[in-house]
Amino acid sequence: MHATSATVRVRFFARYAELVGRSEAEVSLPFPATVGDVVRRVREDLPGGRQLPERPLTAVNLKQVKLDASVRNGDEVAFLPPIAGG
Amino acid sequence: MTYLTRTPLSLDQLVARVSSPACGGTCVFLGTVRNGPEERGVKAIEYSAYEEMVEAEFGRLVADAATRWPDARIAVQHRLGTIPAGEASIGIAAAAPHRAQAFEACRFVIEEVKRRIPVWKKELREDGTEVWVDPSGHPTSRPSDSPTHA
Numbered sequence: 001m002h003a004t005s006a007t008v009r010v011r012f013f014a015r016y017a018e019l020v021g022r023s024e025a026e027v028s029l030p031f032p033a034t035v036g037d038v039v040r041r042v043r044e045d046l047p048g049g050r051q052l053p054e055r056p057l058t059a060v061n062l063k064q065v066k067l068d069a070s071v072r073n074g075d076e077v078a079f080l081p082p083i084a085g086g
Numbered sequence: 087m088t089y090l091t092r093t094p095l096s097l098d099q100l101v102a103r104v105s106s107p108a109c110g111g112t113c114v115f116l117g118t119v120r121n122g123p124e125e126r127g128v129k130a131i132e133y134s135a136y137e138e139m140v141e142a143e144f145g146r147l148v149a150d151a152a153t154r155w156p157d158a159r160i161a162v163q164h165r166l167g168t169i170p171a172g173e174a175s176i177g178i179a180a181a182a183p184h185r186a187q188a189f190e191a192c193r194f195v196i197e198e199v200k201r202r203i204p205v206w207k208k209e210l211r212e213d214g215t216e217v218w219v220d221p222s223g224h225p226t227s228r229p230s231d232s233p234t235h236a
Binding site: 011013014015059062063064078080081082083084085086 | 117133134135136138139142143164175176196199200201202203204205206207208218219220221
């Protein structure tokens, strides 16, 4: 079992990457933690973070998840702007 | 197999991948960059993606289609980068023993792409402006307009 904190890699895409001026960040937070906790931390700590939505579409380890999904040390958490492919 | 490319899509290659003597119908869909009256001078669209997730999600999507239409054969490729108006951004080929399954499977894939595949587009306009496109198909310049999930 890990210690009391988890570190996740956060990735930003498309317009969200422009808003925060970067494509990735590392976030450490107390464990256990949820995706929602990661979103709050990013919005509070990152320059430009407040411009991101409070409830963005998110993915953990390449799968879309809801904000109450838990995150573990080493996870990759992605902030996904509204999907517009095709 | 990779579902992404940065070069022009080849319909022939997609069709060749699904071609089979057991399939009597092949349905093909091409999505192209539009510059119609609504678009106000779009010369190209720049497509970007969460590439690792696109590959994973396309794998899951095609597996879902295979569950629904076990006899169908599906090939799909999405193009990234700057795509000029009129050129294709996505190509889908679905072959099945009968035409109904081919049409249904092809339709399923494009609708699921719109819902699940993390790709984004930025319109490059003739007047030099660049605008992110939101999922309803309309450009947006507001910073926090995204719909959220429950």
